[in-house]
Amino acid sequence: VGRVRAPSHSSDLPVKLWIYSNASYLSLHPQDTTAYPYQFQDDPYLSPRTPNEFKLYYLSKESGRSAAKYFINNNPKFFTKDFAGPHIPCLMPETVSLLLEEVSEEALKERISLRKVQAAIDMYDQLLQAGTAVSMETTHDLLDLICLCGDRDPEQDGITQQQDAQESGEKRGRRTKLRRDLEIQKTPWRENNNAERIFNLLPERDTRCYSALIRGMVKFEACEKAFSMYTDLLNNRLAADVHIFNALLTAAPRVRETHSERWELITELLTEMNQQKIQPTLMTFNSVLKALRRCGSMAKTKAPQILSEMKAVGVAPSLATYDHILAIFYKSAFFGQNSTDILKEIVSELEGESFTCQDPGDGRIKFCLDNKDLELGYKINILVEVGENWRLLGDPYQKSIYYGRFFNLLCLMEHIDVVMKWYRQLIPSVYYPNPQGVKDLLQALDTDSRLDLLPTIWKDICSMGHDNKLDLVEEVLSLMAREKQSPEVQESFAVCALEIKKVFDPDRSRPGLEWSTSSLSNITFLLLRVNKMQQAWEMLQLFKSNNRVPSEALLQNFLSACQSNGSPQTAVGLVQLSAAFCLPETPKLAKRALAEFDLTEEQR
CATH class of the missing domain: 1.25.40 (Serine Threonine Protein Phosphatase 5, Tetratricopeptide repeat)
Known part of the structure; x- marks a missing residue:
């Protein structure tokens, strides 16, 4: 709504009156392109004006949220009162303290829901020691939690932010999120950890138990052990589920050396899925395409087959699917005609669609705008503006990269009047x-x-x-x-x-x-x-x-200006300045001054 701001009241009646009274303004001014993005409207004094301030603003905002969450989670006793009116549950602090202290399955469920990994494991061991049977459903949830978190409690956001604050602003802005992801992935899968121990203690193991361990092993790069666990599942005459196959397909390139061996393993897994009559999902095909990205040149011949198979089973591609296709066919060092055609086909197929995230990779797609195709660039931007597709551009830094490339394309290929139109539309409301x-x-x-x-x-x-x-x-x-x-x-x-x-x-x-x-x-x-x-x-x-040192051309132009304005004293001062610099042009300037100006004897 641009720069219009509603008053702050506890009752919603004044806000409704404000909306009605400003309806005409809002209809005539749907967006103020000279205003800062809506994220910065709450405090104009702190609104960023440079890219570095833009990054710092978001980092500070996120750091503030994490710090507040850290204090609330670690000191819940100070946040028991609720003075808000009206009461809005979604804005209240989450309950993260343990309320059930007795040894029971309900207490175990509470610890699982709060992601208290070590506390949940301790409660499970106490239940076994007391001879209390734990339901299979709760056991499934416990194994899922341990395998998801790598057999350790998730780090508190406040601690993570405190570590991030020790780094420089530029480095922190680009690497914070990436480093957190890498820290999780680099955590090794320990031998005989609590997940394996609990799994081995189970009197009966079903597919869900195997699925939790296999996915956890793949996540923490114990891929060889994941395939060994899959073999154990088959030896126990159990059928795998689609989640197991999705994880194994992702891990296939890590357990084979050559490209052909990797593809053979992928084909073998897909054949076993068919034999076990397991219907593939979107994640299945995306896992295959992701694995193909590490299969070299053969990926270009296999990827179209995967897309055809998706259409045959009625699975619609997501943005992550096209991201993998572009990664297979597109090379930044060489953008051939074939790659350009594929990109055009993808954009034409996506035209007018509004997307929702179905795959974790849907938010990482990076359309290519450096092939100097203006028409294609416009189509991509139209696609971004459909519905809420702009959210899939990623964080503000990635969003800035996209609009920077789009604006660069306009500057290179478009007429200046059109460029200025986009310039006023994008800056500063969308792009810095x-x-x-x-x-x-x-x-x-x-x-x-x-x-x-x-x-x-x-x-x-x-x-x-x-x-x-x-x-x-x-x-x-x-x-x-x-x-x-x-x-x-x-x-x-x-x-x-x-x-x-x-x-x-x-x-x-x-x-x-x-x-x-x-x-x-x-x-x-x-x-x-x-x-x-x-x-x-x-x-x-x-x-x-x-x-x-001034150039000869500048001094000669200055002397001509002195002549036009009738300033002999300035001309003499110019010659003196040239002499002070010991310039070789000084005699020329002196001769011009003597010839073109009416100088006094002292000036001469």
Whole structure:
């Protein structure tokens, strides 16, 4: 709803009145593209203005949630009162303390539901020692919990966040989530752990018990042992379920060396599924395609067969399916015609569809926008905007990568008027461009000869916090100073140049940039073109104070400007400045000054 905000009241009646009174505004202004994303509307003062602040905002927000959850979970006695009105259960703290202390199956279920792994194992052992039988359903849940968590209690979010805080912001922003996933995967499957011990104590073992252990072994990379457990299941004349086969298909590339051996094992598992009359699911086919990604060149011939089989059994592909297909056929170093056709077919098939997550990989699909196909890029963006498909772009960092590539494609292939339309639509409400994104825009302005927009773009660069990037500042200055424009444009360039000069000021709130010869020369050129002689002379003095040497072209242009304005004293000062630098052009400047200016005897 843009920048409109409802009042905060305990009753919902004033909120309803506010909605009715603002209905006309909301209908006429469905989105304010100049506003920050809705996530930042609660506190405009803290709204991020740069990509780094954008990352820091999300990390801080998540850290705050985790810290609050950590205190609530570890000190539940301080959070027993409920003063909220009206009472909203979903906003109340979760009950994570153990309420049942007696040795019973109900207490075991409570510990399982709260994911207290060690406490659940201890309660299970106490029940066995007391001679109390535990139902098979509860035993299934316990084995699932142990195998899911790797025979250890899940780490508290607060502790994890505290460890993350010790890392640098940039490194933390990119690696926090990945590191957590890798920590889980690298945890070894210990021999004779509690899951195996409880499994071996069972008087009767069914398919569900085997399924829990096999999936846990695959998750924690004990793949050889998982296949051994599957053999034991068959020897006990039990039938596997679809979850067992899905896990084994994922683990197949890890237990075979060559590509052909891996495919033979996959085929063998699929044949056994058919023999046991187990209907494959979406996860089955996605597991096969994921395994094919590690089967080399043969994957390109087998992947279409898998897709045909999916259609034959009536299983609709998910985004993860297409992600695996693209990974098999697409190579970043070489994007051939065949790969382009496959990508176009996929986008055409998905056109107009709204997706929901059916596979953990559905949120990791990365459409390719670097094949320089503008029509395909538009189709992909239309697909993203259908329903809530934008959620599948991933976290804010991945979302920024997508829009950065899309905007880069527009800058390279589209007309500048269309580029500016998208620029106003995406920035800053959806996308914070990085310095490279701004350079792409500057290149598009240069290509279509719309450099008159540079002063406006400079204001946006300042608001986005990129005015401290020296290469970006110099790019803007060089574009403005490269050639003469109309008087109106030149005047706006000169005003912009004086604004840019402020970023080099050492007395401003943050450290100023270091002057370069090109920056000093370009600003001086821009000021000379609009006859701002006083400011141009001040720029020449900065050459001397910063140990920079002006070029001959700049000095000659400055002398011509002195002649146009009738400033002989400034011309003499220019010759003196050149002599102070010991420039070889000094005699030429002196001869011009003597010939073109009416000098006094002292000046001569």
